[in-house]
Amino acid sequence: MSIDVREQKKLKEALYFKELDNGLKVYFIPREDYTKQYAVFATNYGSNDNKFIPLGEEEPITVPKGIAHFLEHKLFEEKEGNIFSKFSDLGSYVNAYTNFNQTAYLFSCSDKFYENLKLLVKFVQNPYFTDENVNKEKGIIEQEIKMYDDNPNWKVFFNCLKAMYVNHPVKTDIAGTVDSIKKIDKETLYKCYNTFYHPSNMVLFMVGNINFDKALNVVKENIDRDIKEFHGEVKKITEKEPTTINKKIIEEKLSVSNPLFNIGFKDIDLGYTGDELLKRQLTTNILLDMLFGDSTKFYQSIYDEGLISGDFGTQYIGHESYGHSIIAGESDEPKKVLKRVKDHIINQRENGLNKEAFNRNKRKLIGYYLMDLNSVEFIANNFIKYHFNNTSILSYLDILENINYNDVKERFENLFDLDRLSISIIYPI
Amino acid sequence: MSLERIREKLMEGIYLNVIKTKKFKSNSISFYFIRNLNEKEVTKNALIPLVLKRGTSSYENAMDIEKKLEELYGSNLSINVNKKGEKQVLRFTIEGPHKDFINMKNIFTEQLKILREVIYNPILENGVFLDKYVKQEKNNLKKKIKGRINNKKQYAVERCIEKMCKEEKYSLYKYGYIEDLDNISSKKLYKHYKTVLKRSPIEINVVGNVDSTFVKNSIEEIFTFEREEIINIPREEISRENIKVKNVKEELDINQGKLTIGYRTNIPYEDKLYEAFLVGNNILGGGPDSKLFINVREKESLAYYVFSKLLKYKSLMLITSGIEFHKYEKSLDIIKKQVNQMKKGNFNNDNITQAKNAIITSVKSLIDDNYSISEFYLTQTLTKDKRNIDEIIKDIENVSKDDIINAFNKIELDTIYFLKNKEANKEE
Structure with missing residues (x-):
């Protein structure tokens, strides 16, 4: 055989x-x-x-x-x-x-x-x-x-x-x-x-x-x-999705203690599969960490001001026919967080991204991947995911190591269109 | 493949446990500080991790700590507080890739240094924690305590325990109480933390491809421990006299009722019947083949989730489920019947074998995860259990049907807790 x-x-x-x-x-x-x-x-x-x-x-x-x-x-x-x-x-x-x-x-x-x-x-x-x-x-x-x-x-x-x-x-x-x-x-x-x-x-x-x-x-x-x-x-058959968003905001009340929010940026540069798709996912996640991660001044200042409490995080999900970056957290004033996020993006576009932050965050993802490989559940479930996207869990490290600063810079130019941004908020009852 | 733990005493009340294994691509190092759970310090202990995460003398803010961790290939630093029976355990863990897979030969000692910074060199002003950080973190802890209601499943379980163990320390919430916060100053908190460092029993668990002598030498080189008289950590009381069944109903704006039923098992973990109860609990509500799953979910479509679990340190059994508000009586009735079936011995040898196999598989699998390994050895220490994994498995294999029936006939119903909707109440 x-x-x-x-x-x-x-x-x-x-x-x-x-x-x-x-x-x-x-x-x-x-x-x-x-x-x-x-x-x-x-x-x-x-x-x-x-x-x-x-x-x-x-x-x-x-x-x-x-x-x-x-x-x-x-x-x-x-x-x-x-x-x-x-x-x-x-x-x-x-x-x-x-x-x-x-x-x-x-x-x-x-x-x-x-x-x-x-x-x-x-x-x-x-x-x-x-x-x-x-x-x-x-x-x-x-x-x-x-x-x-x-x-x-x-x-x-x-x-x-x-x-x-x-x-x-x-x-x-x-x-x-x-x-x-x-x-x-x-x-x-x-x-x-x-x-x-x-x-x-x-x-x-x-x-x-x-x-x-x-x-x-x-x-x-x-x-x-x-x-x-x-x-x-x-x-x-995939329904044709317009490049615009459906709604700017959805608010709901539930029995929670503090308001929760998800800020979503719709990605319209789609149609990728395989290694290219995986590279884009990783590039975008590095970018999100460089902009909003725990080691950024942005995060540090909104935390210091008490605008957010402990739970705050970002994630990019990319697929052939859809893609979005999400910033999630808990805040007494989610709309203020949204404004800060917008200002920060505009600001960063003017000032440029930090290369040292790129290196650190890339290194972090390498470490995370190595640690994840300890778990058979992680290996199995991610194997499936990457396989159906025409790439492989074993290509992950090579693809990640080959991402350079310019990839992230380029991605930043085409992502986070403020017209394609939605916010969802859950308020306490 | 079994594991070996090398246990060594470093100082009075400080033990190092090295579990050497080549299977992982990372190392994990955990420091556990063990406290008695009580009203006086529960909130302070919960506040400590939040304050320590804010800065050290060489990394003055959380951003600098995080940058250093990123440089160490995203090493994960987690500090938290956990309730283990009537003990409150402060845990500091760092996990990062093993040096063989990265370009950093000294990562292990770098990780130890970060731990030392965070535990022993917090940033101070006037000899105490930074006022600013303490104030902010009091506010964050307040939010966290209030945030309990966000997870309704968990909330119903915790409320059941609080009602059930009202007179016992075990009812204390692991994150403490909002009313305590006003009275905690930076000075008081720091003074308390110094006591925690000096007087708590400390367990240090290291899991990974490391040499135990190297680990010991590195710790002794990097850390300086100041110690005083070590506090005594007594074993929990588990039985109560004259139990009157409590029926508790509470309300929140929710879509699904959460039913939790608490029993006293009256079987301490040292007892020979403990393993028998473990097997019986699995037959009753351990998995998709259990009595509860089959009768509550598969036969009656009353619930999506229903299971029973054993709380080891306090010898409690909790059955928990999410149901329609108006199916309360019916669900309760079926659950009670299934518990009675256990008492009467209405289960067969196949059920016993299945339950034993399920438990044995999960005990064996625990050695595939470095966090579980570390927690396993901590539990063994806290419960003064000398058995290794093979011996535990043997004890499970030896459980007989009579043991299970005997074990189940010791249990007593204590509290029936139901979290329901405000609207549903109005309609009644």
Whole structure:
């Protein structure tokens, strides 16, 4: 069996790869001295993929919001009951998550890895939806949605997305709404499943003390042989998103102690994938740290003045079809913070960026990455994310090290357009 | 693969624990100062980390500290205060990449120096903490204390404990009380901090690819410890006489009711039945295959989350769930029934094996994370538990069904706490 190996010598890491006949890609990073063994089976399908042409059909359909997440819940159900007890028998931990772009099923164990792997491969390929079990799930997911409704940080974030985006599905809650999930039925679930859970649209990743050949054999023996061959791409339809924002401000009241805010800058320089996309993500995060990070005078002064308290942070999220920088925190006067942010950007444009700050912040990100590689969960979940963006977690360090001051400078010139800025505020009741 | 800890006494009440392992790409160093949890100092202890983060004699403000950390490849410095039973633990941790992966051979000693600066050389004026910093951080702590209500799940659990342990130190909130703040001056706070440094038991845990002699020598070279008589940290009382079940309902503007039920297990962690209760707790509400998950969530669709957990130091069991406001009676009824099933022994050998396996997997996995390793050894020290991981696993394996039934028959319901909506109340 021919297996590809890619080494990252500086990190003492290696990545093993094999593509199966049905198009499923299988990857592995060894961690011989770890107790935990971890596998994740994921599809390139998330809450954003609400409009698409179902496999074997011609016309696009729009499905209820939250269906990818609903499907994730339902896959745990088998004809004989739910799959949890089988993993419990093996003493392993099984879970799943859905985000904007991916749905992932995972387990972690310290023993009987190959039996766990067999279970994972089988249950993800074995949908069992009935009217009854679909209806039962609605009550559970309704409680999940309400749990998030009581989470002010979640609310302030999604309100910010709703303010920035006009059409793009990234503005809708991953789990949908209490109303939208009521419209979900088993027929639509099967349609989504058959379109997006084809092996060629999926990836299987493993990390831990594992024999890759043995694992590959388990996967091959348990992969569904009846699945029709499918070549070409799943047709996803992305709504056209204008370059303008939807709203300048969204305010809401919840039972919180102090006002919370998210300031969002919509990025319109989009369309990148692969290494280029990753480079832009890292460049922008360095830039955000140079402008607003804990070691800046800006942060120090708004903290000193008591304008913000402890929680304050920034993040850039970039994808092929959307991108935004978010500044989040807690303040008695969020609008004053916004003004300071605007003034600071204008000021920095005039005075230029500090090269020494660039070097420090870049070095910081290198350290963070090294520390993150301690965690098998981090490796697995980020492997999936980067893989579906056509780059690799093992390229991260090289890309980061090659970012120079001019990249950041250039990025600064095209980002933070004050006309594409939204603020979301949650006030106390 | 098991771990080895080299434990050495550095001075009276100061112990160094080095856990050498090559598996991580980083090193972590933690200093733990152990205090008794009490009204007199809870708020002061909570305020200390906030003030110390503001500056040292050589890094005069937080910005300078942060710049130095960035130079050390983003080494993470975290200082916080935690409640462990009726103890309050001040923790100073620094974690950064191991020298083999970066261009900085002396990073380990640089990290120790930063820790020394932050712990032992805070910026002072007139021999006490800077007034300006103390004032600002009192204000920030006030916000933090008020901010409790932001996390409703956590809030309901903490309120349940407060009601349940009203007469006990364990009810104290780890970040203290707003009313105490007015009375804390820079002078008082600094005086208290000096006592913390001189009289607290100190545990120093180092995890990573480091040589224990090198670590010891570096610490002795970089730190000068001034010590006085070390305070005594007694074990928590766990049982109460004549428990009357308390029913507490409180209101907030929320979308989902949060139900928390508190039990006294009456089983101290030194007891042979402790492991049995741990296994039973897992059968009852440990994971997606537990009685609570199956009956409350899967069969009745009452909740998205429902689980039970054990609070080791105080021997409490808490069951917690998010439900519709009007499903309170029904949910409570089902939960109580499941607890009774445990008492009656209505669970089978498969359930026991599953629960044991789940616990064993999580105990084994703890050695894959440097923070967990450090916390594990701290717990072992605080509970005077000499067992290593393999011995703990063996004790879990040896639990029998009778042990679990016996353990569950010791528990007593203490408090039923429900956080509900103001609107829902009006409709009733």
